[in-house]
Amino acid sequence: MRTALNDLLGIEAPLVGFNRSPGVVAEVSRAGGLGVLAATAYTPAELDAQLTWIERQVQGRPYGVDLLVPGKKAAGDPRDLVASLRAQIPDEHVRFVEGLLERYDIPPASRPPTSNGELAVNLDPSGVPxxxxxxxxxxxxxxxxxxxxxxxxxxxxxxxxxxxxxxLVGKPEHAVRQLDAGVDLLVAQGTEAGGHTGTIATMILTPEIVDIAGDVPVLAAGGIASGRQMAAALALGAAGVWCGSVWLSTHEDITPLSVKRKFLAATSSDTLRSPLRTGKPARQLRSAWHDEWERPGSPAPLPMPLQPMLIGEAWERIDEAADRGHPGATALESFFIGQVVGAFAELRPAAEVAGRIIDDCARRLRELGTLGG
Structure with a gap:
């Protein structure tokens, strides 16, 4: 398989694997694709250490980095960004989260909570440099x-x-703005994807973006976790695929095992788009957390980055308690995941997942070639 993406990035297979875990990123690149690290949650020093580690593992193979710089978000005072943002979080929301944790008997964390100030800084244009x-x-x-x-x-x-x-784009108008900004590669992310998505399905969105992009290569994303799905994306005109959710079923992924167990038990109907984790609509596994926020009288989610600042400590407590088998925490436990979660049957090595997708895609393309007579 050779497409414009292979030549653009110097990779052997037109597969991009996006994940927050350096181990996954390294294995995708070692398999011949391009591993891309989700970098926004790291401090600059942490990011430097992670990229250095990845480079030692890939030994010269290409890899990439993904940042999250939203165009619309709550504004803070640049002279004291974190404090000014925290001051915008209403007491009503703080009391609601505290009450939710109390109802589910979530114990305090065993270690001091991680500050969400770094995330707020990284999401702000002032923190990007x-x-x-x-x-x-x-x-x-x-x-x-x-x-x-x-x-x-x-x-x-x-x-x-x-x-x-x-x-990444979720609508044709997004693609036009990105092209005007001078990007070299578009990722058409359908609503099936995990994380921040729009409402247009990958099957519809991909050819729309391909037609707009002209000579700029387009990757398909959303609902792609197998060789057959990768082959379908190439048939739609994509130069390759951007896969995210599938790596959450790998051993190298750092998502807590308590969450992965819920993924393995889930169906493709068990996800929803919700702003309850980040302040912007993002697909995730539905849980009691969402049920509680959707009850009459519950407060509306806050905009980014106020919502993640509000709930960051709560999720650290939930993750830790769920990892110990706490019933209330297990009911609340969730994470970002696409509709392909319904295909998860077991945890596998990331190298095996990447190799299977690439090999099965090549096989399916050969089979399709015989249909032309």
């Missing part, structure tokens, strides 16, 4: 913005460094 300084100090092949049009600093620095700049 520090991450970009780290990113471009490493020999990355691709930098992507996963939410909204990438800021000019990201595009300009990418092009100056000879790095491919990619951006």
């Amino acid at each position: 520090a991450l970009l300084d780290v990113v471009f100090a490493h020999p990355i092949a691709l930098v992507a913005n996963a939410l909204g049009t990438p800021p000019p600093t990201l595009v300009d620095r990418g092009h100056a460094a000879g790095v491919v700049v990619a951006s």
Whole structure:
């Protein structure tokens, strides 16, 4: 399989694997695709350490980094960004979260909570340069913005460094704005995907974006976890695929085992798009957490980044308690996941998952070639 993506990124197979776990990123690149690290949750020092580790594992193979720089979010005072954002969180919301944890008997965390201030900084344009300084100090092949049009600093620095700049889109109008911004690669992400998505299905969205993009390569994303689905994306005109959810069924992925157990038991109907984790609609596994917020009288979710700042400590407590088998925490437990969760049967090594997708896609393309007579 050779497409425009192979030549653009110097990879053997047109498969991009997106994940927050360095181990997954390394295995996808080692398998011949392009591993892409979700970087927004890391401090600059942490990101530098993770990228250094990945480079040792891939030994010269290409890899990439994904940032989250939303175009619309709650604004704070740049002189004291975190404090000014925290001051915007209503007491009503704080009491609601505290009451929810009490109703489900969620115990306190065994260690001090992680500050969500770093996430707020990383989601703000003022915090992007520090991450970009780290990113471009490493020999990355691709930098992507996963939410909204990438800021000019990201595009300009990418092009100056000879790095491919990619951006995810959920509507045709998004693609037009991204192309005007100068991106080199579009990712058409359908509503089936995990995380932040729009409402248009991958089967519809991909050819729409391909037609708009012209000579700019397009990747299909959303609902792609097998070779057959990858082959379908190529048939729609995509130059490759961007896969995210499938890696949550791998051993290398750092998602808590308590969440992975729920993934293995879930069906493709057990997800929903909701702003309850980030403040923007993101597909995730439905749980009692969503039921509680949807009850009459519950407060509306806050905009990004106020919502993740509000609930960050709560989720640390839930994850820790669920990992110990706590019933209430297990009922609340959830994470971002696409509709392909219904296909999860067991946990496997990331290298095996990547190899199977690539090999099965090649096999299916050969089979389709025989149908032409």
